Every structure is written in structure tokens, then in C-alpha cells.
Amino acid sequence: IEKNKYKISILENLFKRLIDNNSDNTQTILSIKDNDIILENKFIHLVLFSLDNLTEISLSDEGYLFLQNEISKSIYKDDFILFRRNKYFYLYIFLEIDPNIYELGTFLTSLINKLKVKFSFKTYACISRVFTTNDSFYNIYLETKRTLDFASEENEVFYPPSDYKVDFEFVEEKWYKALSNIINSKGTGDAILFINQKISELKNKSHIAFQLFISECLNTIISTSNNKVKTNSMTINTDIYQKILSENNIFTTLNYFTELINAIKKANKEEIFNIQETNSKYLLDYLNNSFTDPMLSLHYVSKEIGLSPSYIAFLLKSYSDTTFVKYVTILRIDYAKKLIASNKYKITAISKMVGYQDPYYFSHCFKKYSGVSPKNYIEK
Numbered sequence: 301i302e303k304n305k306y307k308i309s310i311l312e313n314l315f316k317r318l319i320d321n322n323s324d325n326t327q328t329i330l331s332i333k334d335n336d337i338i339l340e341n342k343f344i345h346l347v348l349f350s351l352d353n354l355t356e357i358s359l360s361d362e363g364y365l366f367l368q369n370e371i372s373k374s375i376y377k378d379d380f381i382l383f384r385r386n387k388y389f390y391l392y393i394f395l396e397i398d399p400n401i402y403e404l405g406t407f408l409t410s411l412i413n414k415l416k417v418k419f420s421f422k423t424y425a426c427i428s429r430v431f432t433t434n435d436s437f438y439n440i441y442l443e444t445k446r447t448l449d450f451a452s453e454e455n456e457v458f459y460p461p462s463d464y465k466v467d468f469e470f471v472e473e474k475w476y477k478a479l480s481n482i483i484n485s486k487g488t489g490d491a492i493l494f495i496n497q498k499i500s501e502l503k504n505k506s507h508i509a510f511q512l513f514i515s516e517c518l519n520t521i522i523s524t525s526n527n528k529v530k531t532n533s534m535t536i537n538t539d540i541y542q543k544i545l546s547e548n549n550i551f552t553t554l555n556y557f558t559e560l561i562n563a564i565k566k567a568n569k570e571e572i573f574n575i576q577e578t579n580s581k582y583l584l585d586y587l588n589n590s591f592t593d594p595m596l597s598l599h600y601v602s603k604e605i606g607l608s609p610s611y612i613a614f615l616l617k618s619y620s621d622t623t624f625v626k627y628v629t630i631l632r633i634d635y636a637k638k639l640i641a642s643n644k645y646k647i648t649a650i651s652k653m654v655g656y657q658d659p660y661y662f663s664h665c666f667k668k669y670s671g672v673s674p675k676n677y678i679e680k
Contacts, residue, residue: 308381310335311332311335311337311381312381312383314328314331314332314335315332315381315383315390315392316383316385318437318438319390319437319438319441320438321437321438325433325437329433337381337394339394339433340433341432342379342394342395342396342432342433343394343395343396343397343398343399343430343431343432344392344393344394344430344431344432344433345392345393345394345399345401345404345427345428345429345430345431346390346391346392346427346428346431346437346440346441346444347390347391347392347393347404347408347425347426347427347428347444348388348389348390348391348425348426348441348444348445348448349367349388349389349391349412349423349424349425350387350388350423350424350425350448351363351387351388351389351423362419363389363415363419363421363423364382364384364389366414366415366418366419367382367389367391367411367415368382370411370414371391371411374407376393376395376407379393379394379395380392380393380394388445389423398430399430401427401429401430401459404427405427405457405459408425408427408456408457409456409457411425412424412425412456412457413456423456424448424456424457424458425448425456425457425458426444426445426447426448426457426458426459427444427457427458427459428440428441428443428444429443429459446512446515447459471498471502471513471516475498476516476517476519476520478494479491479494479495479517479520479521480520480523480524482494483520483521483524483561483564483565484524488558488561488562488565491521491557491561492554492557492558492561495517495554495557496554498513499513499550514553517557518557518560521557521560521561521564522560522564524561524564524568525564525567525568576615576618576619579607579611579615580615580618580619582605583601583605583607583612583615583616584619584620586601586604586605587601587627587628587631588631591628591631591632591635591654591655592632592635592653592654592655593655594652594655594656594657596628596655598612598613598624598625601624612624628655629665629669630669632654632655632656632665633654633665633666633669633670635653635654636650636651636653636654636662636666636674637670637677639653639654640674640677640678647659647662647663647674647675647678650662650674651663662674663675
């Protein structure tokens with residue numbers, strides 16, 4: 301049994317490597333063959349089960365074992381491998397003859413309904429188009445995942461459109477990173493211009509490829525949000541994908557992107573302001589209650605309250621128009637004046653009481669911010 305578990309673990313890792321690698325998989329397929337699974341000259345389907353609605357890991361484990369057992373009793377019992385990764389179950393089926401995809405769909409619908417009854421959780425599945433080892437496992441995975449991600453919840457099993465076979469590398473990842481940087485650091489107009497320039501380059505791509513590009517733009521725009529964004533006309537949720545992908549007019553799409561980016565920028569600015577307000581109050585409260593500590597310094601406060609020295613300096617400049625040293629010094633001098641006025645303490649004692657271990661340095665600071673020395677202030 302342990303030997304079999306070890307072998308299954310090896311196979312799972314090899315199949316995971318197939319979908320992670322967009323280059324030549326010949327060596328990986330040979331390694332799979334060494335573990336008694338022959339993929340050459342086989343008709344292959346990938347089935348993805350979504351676990352988005354599953355929050356309990358224990359149920360995920362039980363669901364996996366249940367699927368494993370049920371498939372082992374089916375007509376596919378000798379020709380499959382099932383593994384779990386992130387929010388999906390991955391099922392590979394490899395047969396000598398081209399399987400009937402709709403018979404497979406019926407079988408999967410039955411499995412999903414059994415899962416629902418047994419474990420009370422809802423899942424969905426997407427079946428890939430049939431493929432062979434001559435195809436890219438990576439692209440097949442992307443096709444299938446994309447269909448599942450954008451599928452409605454009306455059915456249990458979904459199939460990629462027949463024209464879904466596209467080149468998924470037509471827009472590089474670094475382009476989307478550049479778009480994110482433009483949204484964060486420049487104006488909305490710059491971002492829309494950047495998107496429009498790329499759209500001009502994609503005129504000859506298929507409708508599906510173009511939809512993928514638009515959806516990735518949408519993903520990138522949403523990822524720049526610090527929080528859930530709401531405006532009078534939109535809420536960021538799954539509905540916006542259906543809205544944006546249903547648009548046939550590129551100008552309408554760009555106008556929607558403009559509205560969304562502006563809403564995100566406004567919400568981000570408001571959230572940053574609220575965070576700064578909270579942090580500023582926290583910082584000032586801390587300084588107002590700790591200024592007599594002789595160990596007090598910018599780096600000491602930074603460690604104590606968990607804000608960086610540069611951010612503390614920024615907050616003090618923004619909300620009090622001062623520096624750290626000046627703010628603390630004024631607190632100490634004002635308190636020293638109150639102690640002097642009480643006529644209860646000597647200057648050396650007051651020096652220590654307000655946070656200065658060196659009375660000469662205290663006198664220097666007192667004169668700098670009061671215009672007179674402590675002694676002259678007493679006489680005055």
C-alpha cells in the first residue's frame with residue numbers, strides 16, 4: 301500500500317509538471333511511462349472540478365477520496381489519475397479510442413450530484429476538448445480553467461467552445477504588470493491609452509482570444525484596488541465579468557474601464573486617507589503619552605508601534621507640519637514649563653522628569669525653543 305501511495309505521489313507531481321510547463325514535455329511523458337501510464341497514442345481529456353465554494357479542508361479530503369473511489373468503479377477505472385491542487389481537483393482520462401465527451405459529461409454530472417448529496421457542497425466541472433501528447437498540456441489547462449472561471453452556475457458540467465483553441469501567449473505577463481504600474485502611478489487616461497494601443501495590435505486575433513485579453517485587463521484593473529470598490533453604478537464582483545464580456549463595442553468597454561479605474565483610484569485614495577488618519581492618531585497618542593521616556597527616538601518608536609521611520613516622519617509632516625525631534629522637544633519643553641511654574645523641582649530634576657538625562661542639553665533645547673534659559677524663565 302505504501303509503495304502504491306509513493307507511486308501515485310510521483311505521478312501526481314509529473315502531471316502537475318505537464319500543466320506548469322509550456323515547453324517540450326517529452327521527458328515528463330517518458331517519466332510517466334516509466335510509472336506504467338502510457339499517454340502516447342491516447343485520447344486525453346482534462347476535467348477540472350472547482351472547489352471555490354468549499355471552505356473546509358476536511359471536506360476537500362473526503363471529496364477527493366470519494367471521487368477516487370467512484371471513478372475506480374467506472375468504465376474509466378484503468379485510465380485515469382486524480383489529484384488536488386489549490387482550488388481544483390484535476391482529473392486526467394486517457395483512452396485508446398476517442399471518448400464520447402457527452403457520455404463523460406453525464407458521468408461527471410452524476411458524480412457531482414453524489415458529492416452534493418453526500419457532503420452538502422456544490423462543485424462544478426469543465427471537460428477539456430480531446431487532445432494528445434502532441435498538444436500543449438499547459439494550453440489545454442488554460443482553456444479549461446478559463447471556461448470554468450467564467451461559467452455561470454446554471455449547469456454542473458461545462459465544455460470549452462469549439463473555437464477556444466488559441467495562442468495564450470499573445471500578450472505577455474509583463475504587459476499586464478506594466479498596465480498595473482501605470483494605473484497606480486499615472487492617470488486614468490494613460491492606462492486607457494495603453495490598453496487601446498494593445499487592442500490595435502490584436503485586430504487579427506480570434507473573438508475568444510480578444511475576450512481573454514479583455515478579461516485579463518479587467519483582472520489587472522481590479523487587482524489595483526486596495527479594497528472592495530463600490531460606486532453608484534457598480535460593485536466589484538463576478539457580475540462585472542459578465543457585463544464587460546457581453547459588450548461588443550470597444551468604446552463602451554474602454555468607457556467602462558475608465559469608470560472602473562476612476563472608482564478604484566477614488567476608493568484607494570479614501571482608504572489611504574482613512575488609514576493615515578488612524579495611524580496619525582495612534583502615533584500622536586503614543587508620543588503624547590511617552591515623550592518623557594529618555595530612550596525615545598525615531599527608530600525606538602518605529603519598533604514600538606510597527607510603523608517605519610520614514611512613514612512616521614511623513615505622518616508628522618502631513619498632520620502636524622513638523623519633524624519627529626521638533627514634536628517631541630516641544631512636548632518636553634511645554635511640560636518643563638509647567639513643572640517650573642509649580643515651584644516644586646530643581647532644574648536638574650525637571651530635566652530628567654521630561655526625558656533629558658543631560659541637564660546642559662536640556663537647557664540648550666529649552667533656550668532654543670523658548671528664547672530664554674530655564675534659569676531666566678524662572679526669574680521671568
